[in-house]
Amino acid sequence: MSTTASRPARAYAAQSAESPLAPFGIRRRAPTAHDVAIEILYCGVCHSDLHLCRNEWAESNFNAVYPVVPGHEIVGRVVEVGPAVTRFKKGDIAAVGCMVDSCGTCPSCNKGMEQYCETGFTLTYNSPDKHLGGVTYGGYSESVVVDEAFVLKVPPHLDLAAAAPLLCAGITTYSPLRHWNVGPGKKVGIVGLGGLGHMGVKFARAMGAHVVVFTTSPHKSEDARRLGADEVVISSDAAQMGKHFRSFDFILDAVSAKHDVNAFVQLLRLDGTLTMVGAPEKPLPVQVFNLLMARRQIAGSSIGGIAETQEMLDFCGEHNVVSDVEVIAIQEINAAYERMLKGDVKYRFVIDMASLKG
Ligand code: NAP
Ligand code: ZN
Numbered sequence: 001m002s003t004t005a006s007r008p009a010r011a012y013a014a015q016s017a018e019s020p021l022a023p024f025g026i027r028r029r030a031p032t033a034h035d036v037a038i039e040i041l042y043c044g045v046c047h048s049d050l051h052l053c054r055n056e057w058a059e060s061n062f063n064a065v066y067p068v069v070p071g072h073e074i075v076g077r078v079v080e081v082g083p084a085v086t087r088f089k090k091g092d093i094a095a096v097g098c099m100v101d102s103c104g105t106c107p108s109c110n111k112g113m114e115q116y117c118e119t120g121f122t123l124t125y126n127s128p129d130k131h132l133g134g135v136t137y138g139g140y141s142e143s144v145v146v147d148e149a150f151v152l153k154v155p156p157h158l159d160l161a162a163a164a165p166l167l168c169a170g171i172t173t174y175s176p177l178r179h180w181n182v183g184p185g186k187k188v189g190i191v192g193l194g195g196l197g198h199m200g201v202k203f204a205r206a207m208g209a210h211v212v213v214f215t216t217s218p219h220k221s222e223d224a225r226r227l228g229a230d231e232v233v234i235s236s237d238a239a240q241m242g243k244h245f246r247s248f249d250f251i252l253d254a255v256s257a258k259h260d261v262n263a264f265v266q267l268l269r270l271d272g273t274l275t276m277v278g279a280p281e282k283p284l285p286v287q288v289f290n291l292l293m294a295r296r297q298i299a300g301s302s303i304g305g306i307a308e309t310q311e312m313l314d315f316c317g318e319h320n321v322v323s324d325v326e327v328i329a330i331q332e333i334n335a336a337y338e339r340m341l342k343g344d345v346k347y348r349f350v351i352d353m354a355s356l357k358g
Contacts, residue, residue, distance in 0.1 A: 004131045005030040010356050011141035012330055013067035014053035020334040021053065021140070024067055028145045029131045033084035036151050038094050043139035044073025044165040044323070045349035046195060047256045048279065050337050052126060056281040065126055071139025072098040072124040073167040073350070075160050085148045093160065095152040095313070096144060097167035098303045100124050100136060113305045140330065142356050152310055155317025162322035165195060165348040166313060168303065169323060173200035173252060174312040175304035176275045177207060180250045184208035189244075189251035191235070191264055193220045193227075194340075196254035196277055198324060198347035201227045204252075206319045212244065214251075214264065217343055227324070227347075235263065246270075246294065254278045261298065262287040268296045275299045323348045329355035 006027040013024035031037045049070035051057055058064075074096040078088050088094055101122035102114035109117050122130065125138030138144075154163050173196050182188050188209040190200040197213070204211045205228030213224040214235040221232045233240045244267045251264050255278040265274050265287070276298065286298060304312065316322060324347045328336055336349045 004032075006132055009141055009143045011069045011137060012333060012356075013069045013137075013140075014064075015067050017053070017055040017064065024069065026069060026137045026141060027132060028143050031080050031082040031145055032131070033082040034147050034149070035082045035145050036078055036085055036088050036094060036148050037080040037143065037145045038074070038076040038096065038151075039079045039143055040074055040076040040139055040141060040353045042075045042161045042164040042327075043071040043351045043353060044168065044195070044325075045328075045333070045336055045340065045351065046070075046073060046165075046168050047340060048072070048168070049138075049140075050340060051256070051279065051281065053337075057279070059282065065135045068126060069137035069140055070125055071141065071351075072096075073164045073169070074124070074139035074144060075154060075164045075167070076144070076353075079143075081148075087148055087153075088151060093154050093156075095154050095163070095167050096124060096139070096146050096150065097152065097171060097309055098124055099306070100146045100150045101130065112307045115303045115305055140333070140351065142353060150306060152306070152313055154313060158317060158322055161327050161350045161352065162325050163313075163316070164350050165199065165323035165325065166316055167309070169195045169199045169348060170203075170316065171304035171309045171312050172196055172277050172301070173254065174203050174315070175308055176252060176277060176301035177203050177250075178308070179301065180273055180275065182207050182209045182250055186210065186249045187212065187247055189214055189248050189264065189267065190229075191251060191253040192255040192278060193217065193224055193347065194254060194256065194343065195323070195345070195348040198227055200252050200254060201229055202321050204228070206315070206321060212248070223346065241267070248272050250275070252277060256280060258282050258284065262290050265290045265296055265298065268294065270294045271296070273297045273299055275301050277301055323350075325350045327352050329358070331355060
């Protein structure tokens with residue numbers, strides 16, 4: 001049993017893979033020297049929240065520890081800071097993404113890539129809680145206490161609800177687009193126009209690439225263009241797909257479910273890369289000949305480091321990029337999950353955390 005001082009906080013949790021989310025009381029530590037205590041104003045709803053609540057990643061050895069309090073797209077107001085905190089003060093707007101700690105000493109952490117921490121980072125939810133024991137609890141809650149090294153600043157003119165999804169959907173798409181040098185003269189595909197995908201379109205466009213959206217939902221075509229796509233391809237239409245054979249420099253795949261990646265790999269040109277950010281429940285078969293015939297690569301990418309997340313937020317401030325959001329009350333969360341599964345959200349649900357007190 002931990003002796004760290006703690007305080008109660010209201011939250012929503014899933015108690016099992018089968019149970020809907022429901023009110024649940026948690027505890028947050030009293031801020032220690034380097035901590036920032038945040039009253040959560042908004043929290044985005046990521047498909048990863050749904051995957052984990054339903055324990056869909058068990059086959060990849062990523063198991064849910066119940067109760068799960070999800071949420072890693074957090075924007076809030078600082079209510080208290082520890083005595084050693086230098087970058088935040090009471091009243092500031094602050095943001096927290098998918099990580100709240102890492103080892104700080106391994107080669108990845110030393111390069112500012114805490115998301116690839118070799119001894120294991122602390123996720124905002126479902127990681128061992130070093131302070132209170134048990135597991136960490138996420139942003140479907142009224143408050144959170146986080147080491148200031150993992151707290152981000154939101155550019156002042158951005159809408160706070162629309163900025164929340166930048167903390168996961170934003171950085172998860174920004175980071176690979178930067179890493180694979182997306183920019184003017186590059187033909188870039190974004191597969192799946194959901195929470196991640198629509199941010200990928202906005203970023204790829206803002207970076208100056210020629211952007212093609214691949215969607216299974218014809219009714220999203222008009223939105224895709226409004227969001228910044230130069231072209232839209234209905235991925236189930238073989239004739240439309242065939243027109244893009246061997247032409248892409250880079251494709252970002254943000255699909256949450258089982259699908260045929262090979263159909264997209266063959267659209268890559270020589271040395272082109274398809275990067276998975278989507279995290280489907282089941283393994284995806286790879287047609288190796290597709291790779292051999294044009295030295296193509298399939299890669300993966302996970303969120304982004306803290307410095308890069310701040311860079312992304314600053315980029316959003318400069319280019320006026322935020323998420324297209326539908327703000328909901330926490331009581332609507334289970335219905336929102338069902339709608340997300342049907343692709344019925346434009347394009348990210350964000351919980352107004354004031355509803356937790358109502
Ligand atoms: P989302 O909003 O539900 O979007 C997923 C999109 O995938 C849908 O809008 C749909 O787009 C497409 N899709 C869904 N089911 C499909 C199917 N059966 N076949 C083909 N396309 C399908 O989800 P999200 O929040 O953007 O998350 C996407 C994935 O990224 C999830 O698996 C999530 O866990 C993962 N993720 C990974 C990271 C990371 O660090 N790598 C971070 C966050 C999330 P269309 O209607 O346009 O086809
Ligand atoms: Zn996420």
